[in-house]
Amino acid sequence: MAPRSRTRTPLTFTLRRATLDDADLLVRHRLAMFREMGDRSERAIARHGTAYLAWMIPKIASAEMVAWIADDPAGRPVGSGAVWFQPSQPRPGFDDLRVPYLLSVYTDPRARGAGVATAMVERALALAKRLGYARVSLHASQMGRRVYERLGFQTTTELRYWIDPVQRRREARRRAAEAAAREPSPAPRIKTAGRSARART
Ligand SMILES: CC(C)(COP(=O)(O)OP(=O)(O)OC[C@H]1O[C@@H](n2cnc3c(N)ncnc32)[C@H](O)[C@@H]1OP(=O)(O)O)[C@@H](O)C(=O)NCCC(=O)NCCS
Secondary structure, eight states: OOOBOOSSSOOOBEEEEOOGGGHHHHHHHHHHHHHHHOOSOHHHHHHHHHHHHHHHHHHHHHTSEEEEEEEOTTSOEEEEEEEEEEEOOOBTTBOOSEEEEEEEEEEOGGGTTSSHHHHHHHHHHHHHHHTTOSOOBOOOOHHHHHHHHHTTOOOOOOOOOOOSHHHHHHHHHHHHHHHHHHSOOOOOEEEETTEEEEOOO
16 A cells, blocks of 8 residues: 555555564554553453453464554554454345454554554455455444544444443443533533522523
């Protein structure tokens, strides 16, 4: 792929397909992604590295998962992302027994806004299309959502039930915080004849 640049950040980069030699880097980027998402404990993230590495290696080796690394002009990795051809059940009209699932999309903070993640997702979409798949799915972080939506990803009808009560409470807190962040901030209280009232906006 030709190096790509956008006006906001003058960084240029090239994308290459990851090999097993990149396994440690892919793990590092995944852990950094979870750290930035901020909703997992450091202990859980640190422990996840070993499990993810063991899970990923055979998948990269067999091409059940394909990952890309973005390198800057000096050859330093500045981002990565992957697509896993995840087993799935057949559905009417869709005989695919796998669904391409995008995961571990991460860009180093100093390379953000230059289109690294967008290029990575486009590369995964192109591969999935070339292999004849009908759709690609993912779970988006708050930061990633706009990248995906701009490329045409749509929210689906997937629902989730947490059996684990700790996770259920965590999810409830996360949703409450998200809802609060979406609420317009309350108008300042003003005094009117001894009573306080909300300012009209
Ligand atoms: C989300 C992320 C991968 C985007 O990487 P990137 O290479 O900067 O993305 P691109 O340059 O292709 O696109 C930039 C877009 O990312 C989004 N974005 C980047 N940083 C953001 C932030 N702090 N808050 C919200 N959106 C952000 C914006 O939509 C931005 O669009 P803009 O350039 O018009 O402002 C990167 O910010 C990142 O690694 N974040 C932490 C890990 C993460 O959340 N990964 C996604 C997992 S689903």
